[in-house]
Amino acid sequence: MWRPPPRSPALYHLLRHLCTSSSSSVPSNSLLRRIPFLNFPPPFLSSLRSLSTSSTPAAELSDLANKISGELTRFASSSELSSSLDLPRHFSLHFTDVRFSTPLLLEILNISPSAGRAAIEFFHWLVRHRGFTADDTSLSHLINYLGRQKEFKAVHDVLVKYRLAFGHKSLSATLDRFTRAGRASQAIHFFDCIERDFGLKPDLRALSLLVSSLCSNGLTGHAEREVKRLADKIFPDEQICYTLIGGYSDELKLEDAKRLMGEIIRGGFDLGTPAYNSIIDCVCRLCRRKDPLRMLPEARKLLLEMESSGIPRNQETFHVLIYNLCKIRKTEDSMKLFREMSQWGWSPEAETYLVLIRSLYQAARCSEADEMIGFMRSAGFGKSLDRKAYYGFIKILCGIERVEHAMKVFRMMKGYGHSPGIKTYGLLIEKLATCNQADSANRLFKEAVFRGVPVVSKEYKVDLRYVKVKKKKEEKKRETLPEKMKRKRKRLKMLRMSFVKKPKSRRRFV
Secondary structure: OOOOOOOOHHHHHHHHHHHHHHHOOOOHHHHHHHHHHHOOOOHHHHHHHHHHHHOOOHHHHHHHHHHHHHHHHHHHHOOOOOHHHHHHHHHHHHOOOOOOOHHHHHHHHHOOOOOOOHHHHHHHHHHHHOOOOOOHHHHHHHHHHHHHOOOHHHHHHHHHHOHHHOOHHHHHHHHHHHHHOOOHHHHHHHHHOHHHHHOOOOOHHHHHHHHHHHHOOOOHHHHHHHHHHOOOOOOOOHHHHHHHHHHHHHOOOHHHHHHHHHHHHHOOOOOOHHHHHHHHHHHHHHHHHHOHHHHHHHHHHHHHHHHHOOOOOOHHHHHHHHHHHHHOOOHHHHHHHHHHHHHHOOOOOHHHHHHHHHHHHHOOOHHHHHHHHHHHHHOOOHHHOOHHHHHHHHHHHHHOOOHHHHHHHHHHHHHOOOOOOHHHHHHHHHHHHHOOOHHHHHHHHHHHHHHOOOOOOOOOOOOHHHOOOOOOOOOOOOOOHHHHHHHHHHHHHHHHHHOOOOOOOOOOOO
8 A cells, every 4th residue: 555755844844834824713623624635745746756666777678678689689580571561560569668768779789789680670660650869879879780780881871861860970980880891992982972961061070080980990091191182171180190190100100100290290280298109109019029128228219309309298108108018027117117207297097007006916026016006096096996907916816826815806806895706706716726725616616606696616627736745655675685695795895895905196206
């Protein structure tokens, strides 16, 4: 039976005031008749209750997305020609009470990789029959889905049908999918036709999207030619120049990056620290591949060039150097750079802390790594120490045979409120069993089962290094008569030779 919700103090005083004011003019019997009327909930409380019952929790939305995904997959796998005609009718019959939104559409598309073009029919049904608005965001989600399937003809048809909803998000998704597939010429042709076909003017923002999509997928040469071709219509800014230099640096084309940097400086741009950071990263990666011992001297040359040009260092400069030094196990040099950051007025970022902690654990400097975790938390980056980061630390410690310290980090992880997953439990159980610590492994397995982690019991082979081999006691063999006589003859011979006078060594005196 439903009960009225508790009244707030303000409502209680209001009702009391009404009752006391009416008691002076209304008889007591009429007041008693009005009290039950006051027990009904106010209109705003009843509306809140109806809203709370109609709102769908996240778990129900996830179940609904899984159900719709299954239906789309079933229609996509159907070989009948009328399946596309049955899809709108089927969804109109079974999902009329569902209120679709853009996040729900994204979740459905993400868990329906095999739906194919049935997703297009589903999107058409949403727009026609469910009052769903095809905006720039929802259209970009559909383009990303079709681009993952390499359905570029379907992408073009969808864009033509919903050209009024085309915006910068849809443009970014289309260019990104073209360049990921290695179709740079089609991406450039599509960019040239966006004003004619979709009514979107190619401005500086659109050019930045084209350049970033080309450079992030290893097509920086096409991006540079496109920027030079459109320089009369759309003059590039410094961010586009940084993107081009960073693209050549990511492709390890150091000469092209330096050439482009010189052309940009001669063109009147004052390039700052981001350009030099990309060059330093490229030099460090090339030295790591060819000659790791030359990495630090070459990086110092570039730092001196920055100082002579009046360009200061920033957080990214130190992060690039520390990251590349940790990659070649130069942990002490990276720690020196970490201490120098405060002298230049910079403090480390969360990613710099994580790189150093991993490097310290790999160098078996466990106490310093634990101390660095404390520094990271005190610096305000405790949120970056999530379950994934702790799993990385435990994996490194198990790899260098520091299982006891891995268990310490595991307890630290649980102490900060992070619940371990199946990978963490599986790794520790396997390593403990391999190190012949069966009791600890069984205890950890029971804990995982109690927490509801779906671990599977297996048989692990104990490493021979941790197996205690019992030494066999050597029993004395009984000596045979020939062996006994041989030993006695040898002993008598030694005694006889001890009484023989040794000859003196002849010395020549000159």
